[in-house]
Amino acid sequence: MKDKPLSQPHKDMLDTLNTLIGTTIGTNTNGHDPLYNFGFIDEDAKREVRRKLLKAVALPGHQVPFASRDMPIARGWGTGGLQVTLALVEPRDVVKVIDQGDDDSVNAVNLRRFIQKTTGIDFTIDTAEATIVQTRHRIPEEPLRADQILVLQVPMVDPLRWVEPVIERATAMHAEADYGLMWVYMYESVVSSGDMNVAAQYPVMVEDRYMMDTTPIPRYDVPRLHMAETLYVFGAGREKRVYAVPPYTKVVPLSFEDYPFTTEHNPALSCEKCGANDTYVTGHFVPDAPTETTGHWAYQCSDTSYCAKRAAASRDQAVTEAS
Amino acid sequence: MGYVAAKGGTQAVLHAEELLEYFRLKGESEPISVRQIQDQMRLAVDRAMGEGSLYAPELAALALKQSEGDSLEASFLLRAYRSTVPRLSYSLPAEGVRMRVLRRISATFKDIPGGQLLGPTRDYQLKLLNTSLISESSQSMHDYLSQFAHKLNGQPAQSVQAADTQKSIDGQTGIFPKVVENMRAQGILAQPPAQDVAEAMAEPYDVTRKAISFPAPRSARLQVLTQGDVGALQTFAYSSVRGYGDIHPTLGELRFGYLPVEVAHPLTGEPVEIGEILATECEMVSRVYASNEQDAEQQTRHRESSPPAFGLGYGFCFGHNEVKVMSMSILDRVISAAKASGVHGQGGAAAEEEFVLLHVDGIESSGFTAHYKLPHYVSFQSDISVLERARDYRAAQSAETAETRQQTTQFKE
Numbered sequence A: 001m002k003d004k005p006l007s008q009p010h011k012d013m014l015d016t017l018n019t020l021i022g023t024t025i026g027t028n029t030n031g032h033d034p035l036y037n038f039g040f041i042d043e044d045a046k047r048e049v050r051r052k053l054l055k056a057v058a059l060p061g062h063q064v065p066f067a068s069r070d071m072p073i074a075r076g077w078g079t080g081g082l083q084v085t086l087a088l089v090e091p092r093d094v095v096k097v098i099d100q101g102d103d104d105s106v107n108a109v110n111l112r113r114f115i116q117k118t119t120g121i122d123f124t125i126d127t128a129e130a131t132i133v134q135t136r137h138r139i140p141e142e143p144l145r146a147d148q149i150l151v152l153q154v155p156m157v158d159p160l161r162w163v164e165p166v167i168e169r170a171t172a173m174h175a176e177a178d179y180g181l182m183w184v185y186m187y188e189s190v191v192s193s194g195d196m197n198v199a200a201q202y203p204v205m206v207e208d209r210y211m212m213d214t215t216p217i218p219r220y221d222v223p224r225l226h227m228a229e230t231l232y233v234f235g236a237g238r239e240k241r242v243y244a245v246p247p248y249t250k251v252v253p254l255s256f257e258d259y260p261f262t263t264e265h266n267p268a269l270s271c272e273k274c275g276a277n278d279t280y281v282t283g284h285f286v287p288d289a290p291t292e293t294t295g296h297w298a299y300q301c302s303d304t305s306y307c308a309k310r311a312a313a314s315r316d317q318a319v320t321e322a323s
Numbered sequence B: 001m002g003y004v005a006a007k008g009g010t011q012a013v014l015h016a017e018e019l020l021e022y023f024r025l026k027g028e029s030e031p032i033s034v035r036q037i038q039d040q041m042r043l044a045v046d047r048a049m050g051e052g053s054l055y056a057p058e059l060a061a062l063a064l065k066q067s068e069g070d071s072l073e074a075s076f077l078l079r080a081y082r083s084t085v086p087r088l089s090y091s092l093p094a095e096g097v098r099m100r101v102l103r104r105i106s107a108t109f110k111d112i113p114g115g116q117l118l119g120p121t122r123d124y125q126l127k128l129l130n131t132s133l134i135s136e137s138s139q140s141m142h143d144y145l146s147q148f149a150h151k152l153n154g155q156p157a158q159s160v161q162a163a164d165t166q167k168s169i170d171g172q173t174g175i176f177p178k179v180v181e182n183m184r185a186q187g188i189l190a191q192p193p194a195q196d197v198a199e200a201m202a203e204p205y206d207v208t209r210k211a212i213s214f215p216a217p218r219s220a221r222l223q224v225l226t227q228g229d230v231g232a233l234q235t236f237a238y239s240s241v242r243g244y245g246d247i248h249p250t251l252g253e254l255r256f257g258y259l260p261v262e263v264a265h266p267l268t269g270e271p272v273e274i275g276e277i278l279a280t281e282c283e284m285v286s287r288v289y290a291s292n293e294q295d296a297e298q299q300t301r302h303r304e305s306s307p308p309a310f311g312l313g314y315g316f317c318f319g320h321n322e323v324k325v326m327s328m329s330i331l332d333r334v335i336s337a338a339k340a341s342g343v344h345g346q347g348g349a350a351a352e353e354e355f356v357l358l359h360v361d362g363i364e365s366s367g368f369t370a371h372y373k374l375p376h377y378v379s380f381q382s383d384i385s386v387l388e389r390a391r392d393y394r395a396a397q398s399a400e401t402a403e404t405r406q407q408t409t410q411f412k413e
Helices: A008-021 A043-058 A079-088 A106-119 A167-175 A180-193 A219-225 A304-322 B009-025 B034-040 B042-052 B057-066 B071-082 B131-135 B138-153 B157-167 B179-186 B194-201 B218-226 B230-242 B296-305 B322-340 B353-357 B362-373 B377-412
Strands: A094-099 A132-136 A149-153 A204-206 A210-212 A231-236 A241-245 A251-253 A281-287 A295-301 B100-105 B250-264 B271-287 B310-318
Touching: A043 A079, A043 A231, A043 A241, A079 A106, A079 A132, A079 A149, A079 A231, A079 A241, A094 A106, A106 A132, A106 B009, A180 B377, A219 A251, A281 B377, A295 A304, B034 B042, B034 B057, B042 B057, B042 B071, B042 B230, B042 B310, B057 B071, B071 B362, B179 B250, B179 B271, B194 B218, B218 B310, B218 B322, B218 B353, B230 B322, B230 B362, B250 B322, B271 B322, B310 B322, B322 B353
Parallel strands: A094 A132, A132 A149, A149 A231
Antiparallel strands: A204 A210, A204 A251, A231 A241, A281 A295, B100 B250, B250 B271, B271 B310
């Protein structure tokens, strides 16, 4: 897969990143900083994370406690996802790191820089090329395959936190599948606001057994968890929990017969850059010129890599048609 | 520049680092040495070691320099460094009684075996700015030190000796008996609950190797508290003694000094002293109340087995930090009392074990609080969509109400 030539927009993005960091994204170096163990955390810590992940895979949607080492990244800034990635990553892996769907978001840059420094592995921006994708708040637009793993950074680990903040009690509720309080919460939100008053972080039932928090991925991404080809792994560093949705797992958002689950998707909104109206778009201010305060508000794909791919493809097509 | 705009993120992050370094240096004053911080910012170093949970004065001083004095950031640097250090061995349990004491006081008795030793403390210093420090020089420092040395050497030898024999056991200088041992001998201290005793005999729970779960063993509680943020510990402890609790603590003993650390010899198993750490230790005592919640039978059994007594709260931290160990020992006592009576949170938030232990860690709480600086525009877009839906619903409802009202009015007419 590494031999496959990069598309031009991706090559450009990689070149820019490489020049700026002064390192080597996209070219295999194995030149990780010898001061640190491969993947920073020690092998015992990795083994613990892997064992807990196996348990998580065996019990889809169940929160499994893990020790969660202190990382040189702040708690709440992706330390759980990071530990999962570092426990899984091998020298031959190709990793993609995104935040809000963007490879060049500040925190994605920072996490990638850290993984690069401590592993020396290859990175990519192209979702299709990655073996591991670490993400915050989004699932990439392009369908993920069975040979890929999606690692989600998790801020709030327990969907019951809204109705039962005491972990000791919430744990018992999960054990007994006692989710009545949450259903009441959903019912009340319908009564007060006319529909389920949940934006991102939508609660789901996994394999009819565990209620699971979907991290703040938008509702738009929730259906992708259901019967997917890919393994989804969730890591919460501060809360010291991992959980998983293995491939081909039933994932059902909480809903009522007369109030079905809906996503944010609005086909009337399309991306200003690539024209797509079947992606998750977010509102951006587009200045008339850099550093200008005048400009306009527009919708753009939050998955920047997919957007760039689409834009390039439509340009190519335009060129072909013209010639 | 947009901080997530395409191709902007990487550049912005790198530029921010350069700018930060510039701000650290732009005053162009003589760079402060790590050694100076270690010597002259003693308490900041101790706090960073305590909250960073790593005993390394030089590294703590370096962390303070790097973080421009931000104590949470310095603790964070140490904490992150700690996870790269191999765990070679666990020390043998250290006993506070073996501390070479620099200061020890008790509020429970006027005189205690060994005597009260005020030591270096700011407790009774008037809080007046010392403007002479503005012009402090190497010369004035050397003058003071030589005068002080003279004062020490000029002391009559016999009085020093007399004090020593009075204050020591086994003829060792600075070794004092523990005040609480006296109370224990008098039989006024409660026996710890059987479960605590069993846990104390077992290997301690290691919170760095195992996620804490609730109810937590006392060893886990003490570990979390000792690496907790001093401000957080103080807030919870204060809330309890100010009014949201009724444990009425009294300071049994507060001491700080050098505590020997021993490990078992890998071949012989004999204890070997590998060095000393500077540490502060505290015991708080308070009345143990019988719970109203317990059933009558249990209460009777309890009364028969144990007469009214004082309970103990324990505090310990690296370096010199008295308000920290006092807060910690109050919280330890409050939580023990709450657990013994089988009721959590009876005395406010400070008595809720889970609430306290999950909120006192400065590294965790600052990290998560600060994470709201990260871009959230994907979830916010989702928030907007839900908000719009709720607004439409409300508007429809209002319209419906208005229509109904109009119809009613028409009907009346």
